[in-house]
Amino acid sequence: MITQLGLSLLQRLPPEQAHQATIAALKTGVGVPVRTPKDDPSLTIKLPVSGLNLSNPIGLAAGFDKNADVFLPMLKFGFGFVECGTVTPKPQPGNDRPRLFRLPADRAVINRMGFNNHGLGYFVRRIERKGDRSGPVGANVGANKTSEDRTADYVTGMKAVWDHADYLTLNISSPNTPGLRGLQDKGALEDLLRRCGETALTLEHDYGRKPVFLKVAPDLDDKAIEEIAETALAAPYLHGLIVSNTTIARPDTLKDEDKTEAGGLSGAPLMTPSTNVLRAFSKQLEGRLDLIGVGGIASGADAYAKIKAGAHAVQLYSALIYDGPNLVAQIKEELEAALAADGFKTLSEAVGTGL
Numbered sequence: 001m002i003t004q005l006g007l008s009l010l011q012r013l014p015p016e017q018a019h020q021a022t023i024a025a026l027k028t029g030v031g032v033p034v035r036t037p038k039d040d041p042s043l044t045i046k047l048p049v050s051g052l053n054l055s056n057p058i059g060l061a062a063g064f065d066k067n068a069d070v071f072l073p074m075l076k077f078g079f080g081f082v083e084c085g086t087v088t089p090k091p092q093p094g095n096d097r098p099r100l101f102r103l104p105a106d107r108a109v110i111n112r113m114g115f116n117n118h119g120l121g122y123f124v125r126r127i128e129r130k131g132d133r134s135g136p137v138g139a140n141v142g143a144n145k146t147s148e149d150r151t152a153d154y155v156t157g158m159k160a161v162w163d164h165a166d167y168l169t170l171n172i173s174s175p176n177t178p179g180l181r182g183l184q185d186k187g188a189l190e191d192l193l194r195r196c197g198e199t200a201l202t203l204e205h206d207y208g209r210k211p212v213f214l215k216v217a218p219d220l221d222d223k224a225i226e227e228i229a230e231t232a233l234a235a236p237y238l239h240g241l242i243v244s245n246t247t248i249a250r251p252d253t254l255k256d257e258d259k260t261e262a263g264g265l266s267g268a269p270l271m272t273p274s275t276n277v278l279r280a281f282s283k284q285l286e287g288r289l290d291l292i293g294v295g296g297i298a299s300g301a302d303a304y305a306k307i308k309a310g311a312h313a314v315q316l317y318s319a320l321i322y323d324g325p326n327l328v329a330q331i332k333e334e335l336e337a338a339l340a341a342d343g344f345k346t347l348s349e350a351v352g353t354g355l
C-alpha cells in the first residue's frame with residue numbers, strides 16, 4: 001500500500017509532477033496491494049436502469065487515469081469501478097502549465113488541464129487488456145479542442161471504445177475546453193444525444209448492450225436541470241447521468257491564495273453544490289435514469305449523503321490527492337457502518353431516502 005511517507009513525499013512535489021510520479025509508480029506496481037479484501041454484501045448494488053453490477057459503489061472519477069494506464073491497480077485499492085479518460089479522438093497536449101493547483105486550506109483542487117491525453121489509438125490499446133477486472137471499467141469520451149464537429153468526436157469515441165469498456169460516459173461538462181459546456185443547451189444536447197443514440201443502437205446490434213452515461217456540470221439552474229432531465233429521458237440510448245464535473249464558481253468560503261486561478265474547482269467546496277444539483281436531478285428523474293454522484297466526497301458520510309440524495313453509486317478524485325488511495329477502504333467501512341446504523345440491509349434501500 002502507498003504509505004504515509006510516500007504520500008507526504010508526493011505532496012511536496014508540484015501537483016502535476018506528483019500525479020505523473022503516481023501513475024508511473026502504479027504502472028510498475030509499486031505500493032499496489034496484492035490482494036483486495038472482499039466487499040461486504042451490503043455494499044453490493046445493481047444499478048437499476050443500466051444494469052451495471054458493482055461490488056461496492058465507490059468509483060474512481062475520470063481525469064485520474066486519462067489514458068487507461070492504471071485501471072487495474074486502482075481497482076486493487078478497492079474501488080468498485082474505475083472511469084478512464086477523458087479521451088479525445090486525436091492526441092492533444094492540453095493547456096499550458098501550470099494548470100493544476102492544490103488548495104490545501106480548502107481541501108480543494110483547481111484544474112485547467114484541457115483534456116491532455118494520448119488519443120483514442122493509445123487508449124484503446126490500453127483498455128482492451130481485459131486483465132483481472134474486479135469491477136467495471138468505464139471509458140469517458142470527449143471532443144478535441146480544435147474539432148469542427150464536436151458531436152462527431154463523441155460518435156468516433158463511442159465506436160472506438162464500445163467493445164472494450166464496460167460502460168461509456170459522454171463528457172460534455174469540462175469547463176476547460178472553450179464552448180464544450182454549450183453542448184448542455186437544449187438544441188445542442190438533443191442533437192448530441194440523437195446522433196450518439198443512433199450510433200449506440202447500431203453498436204448494440206453488432207457488439208451487444210453497453211451502459212451509457214452523460215456527465216453534467218454543477219453550474220446549472222433549475223430550468224437547465226429540468227431541460228437536461230427531459231432531453232436525457234427522451235434520448236434514444238442513455239442509462240444515466242453523472243453529477244457532477246468541476247465547478248466554475250468560487251464560493252466565498254475559499255481561503256487558499258490560489259483560489260483565483262482559472263479552471264474547474266473540485267474537492268470539499270464542491271460537496272454541497274454538487275449534491276444539491278444531484279438531488280434536483282433525482283427529483284426530476286424519479287428513478288427513470290441511474291445517477292452517479294460526484295463532487296467533494298472525502299468520507300463515508302459524504303458518500304452516504306449523495307446516496308440519500310439519489311445516487312446509486314458515487315465517484316471521487318480530489319480527496320485522493322490529500323488522503324491517498326487507502327481512503328477507499330476507509331470510506332467503504334464508514335458507509336457500511338452508516339447503512340447498518342440506519343437499519344438498511346442493502347445500499348439500494350438507502351438510495352433517495354433523503355429527498
Ligand SMILES: Cc1cc2nc3c(=O)[nH]c(=O)nc-3n(C[C@H](O)[C@H](O)[C@H](O)COP(=O)(O)O)c2cc1C
Binds near residue numbers: 066113297318
Ligand atoms: C485534475 C483533474 C482532472 C480531471 N479531468 C477530468 C476529465 O478528464 N474528464 C472528466 O469527466 N472529469 C474530469 N475531472 C473531474 C472529476 O472527474 C470530478 O468530476 C470532479 O473532480 C469532482 O469530484 P472530486 O471533488 O471528488 O474531485 C477532473 C478533475 C481533476 C481534479
